[in-house]
Amino acid sequence: KAGVTQTPRYLIKTRGQQVTLSCSPISGHRSVSWYQQTPGQGLQFLFEYFSETQRNKGNFPGRFSGRQFSNSRSEMNVSTLELGDSALYLCASSPGQGGTDTGELFFGEGSRLTVL
Amino acid sequence: LAKTTQPISMDSYEGQEVNITCSHNNIATNDYITWYQQFPSQGPRFIIQGYKTKVTNEVASLFIPADRKSSTLSLPRVSLSDTAVYYCLVGVDAGNMLTFGGGTRLMVKP
Numbered sequence: 001k002a003g004v005t006q007t008p009r010y011l012i013k014t015r016g017q018q019v020t021l022s023c024s025p026i027s028g029h030r031s032v033s034w035y036q037q038t039p040g041q042g043l044q045f046l047f048e049y050f051s052e053t054q055r056n057k058g059n060f061p062g063r064f065s066g067r068q069f070s071n072s073r074s075e076m077n078v079s080t081l082e083l084g085d086s087a088l089y090l091c092a093s094s095p096g097q098g099g100t101d102t103g104e105l106f107f108g109e110g111s112r113l114t115v116l
Numbered sequence: 117l118a119k120t121t122q123p124i125s126m127d128s129y130e131g132q133e134v135n136i137t138c139s140h141n142n143i144a145t146n147d148y149i150t151w152y153q154q155f156p157s158q159g160p161r162f163i164i165q166g167y168k169t170k171v172t173n174e175v176a177s178l179f180i181p182a183d184r185k186s187s188t189l190s191l192p193r194v195s196l197s198d199t200a201v202y203y204c205l206v207g208v209d210a211g212n213m214l215t216f217g218g219g220t221r222l223m224v225k226p
Contacts, residue, residue, distance in 0.1 A: 004159070035216075043160070043203060043216040090159050104150065105205075107159025 002027065004093050004108035012114045018079040021111045025072050025093030032074040033105065034066060037088040046089075049074055078113075086115045120204050125221040134191045136220045138204030141185050149180060149187045150205040153198075154219070160203055164189070191222075199224045 005024040013019050025032050033048040033056075045058040049068035066076040072093075078085055089112075092105035121139040128134045140149070148167050152160035164171055166178040166187070177190040191198060201219040 042218045045216070092159070104162045104165060105152075105160070107161070109157070109159050 004091055004106050006089075006091050006108035006111050008111055009109065010112050010114075012116060013081050014116050015081055015083060017081050018077060019081060019113060020075055020077045021089055021091075021113075023074045023076075023091030023093075023108060025074070025091075026095075026106055029093035029095050029106070030072050031094040031096055032068055032072060033092050033094070034074070034076050035090040035092070036060075037090055037110070038086075043090070046076065081115045083115050086113060088112050120206055120216070120218075122202075122204055122218055122220045124218065125223070127223045127225060128194055129225050130195055131193050134194050134198075134222060134224075136189045136191075136202055136204075136222070137186055138189070139186045140204070140206045143184050143206055147207050149178070149184075150207070151176070151178065151187075151189045152203045152205060152216075154201045154203065163202075194222075194224045196224050196226065198222065 004026055007022045011019065023032060031050045034046040036044045036046055046060055046064060047054055047058060047066050048056040052068045052070060063079045066074060068074045088110040090107050090110045092107045094105050122136065126136060148165055150165040151163045153163050154160040164173055164176045164178045166180050168180050168184060171178045179188040179190065189202060199222060201221050203216050203219045205216050
């Protein structure tokens with residue numbers, strides 16, 4: 001069974017631009033969550049989707065948004081990029097229904113974003 | 117809002133047992149405790165999950181005291197390949213966020 005696939009793996013943007021990252025969960029998984037990882041802040045939760053609905057959202061500004069499609073694939077978007085948005089963005093899928101049932105998460109390898 | 121605290125780093129030697137403790141004082145009744153391992157440039161990988169007392173699988177054991185305000189990940193007989201960052205995750209009821217600890221960087225030396 002294929003794992004979680006994230007695209008693109010690497011990308012470079014400049015301040016003020018926007019970026020869209022994609023995540024394809026493991027087949028059959030309906031819950032997808034996103035995380036930002038930086039050396040200074042560690043792993044921080046962005047948001048979680050289940051059946052196309054956002055169930056949980058972390059403490060990030062409105063520039064960070066996401067969505068989930070009917071096939072469970074998910075995208076996240078960051079608008080008006082700032083230097084501090086440079087990070088590894090990780091997507092995880094879970095067979096559960098999200099929330100407290102999100103125990104065993106299956107992570108992709110991440111999309112490394114560099115903002116210049 | 118659940119918050120977790122872990123040691124920033126630990127050193128060990130091959131063949132030793134390593135115990136990493138995570139504090140989660142305001143864990144909610146329905147929360148499970150999950151541990152992950154992460155190597156550089158890779159996503160975290162699930163190690164073990166528990167709710168109370170002790171859980172053991174083929175790679176680790178998880179000890180959770182009765183008050184559930186902390187948990188200890190135990191890695192028996194570590195090897196060099198266990199050098200990684202270990203994260204403690206405490207799930208929170210729907211409507212809040214999933215909180216990872218800051219991670220513990222384990223260095224296993226020969």
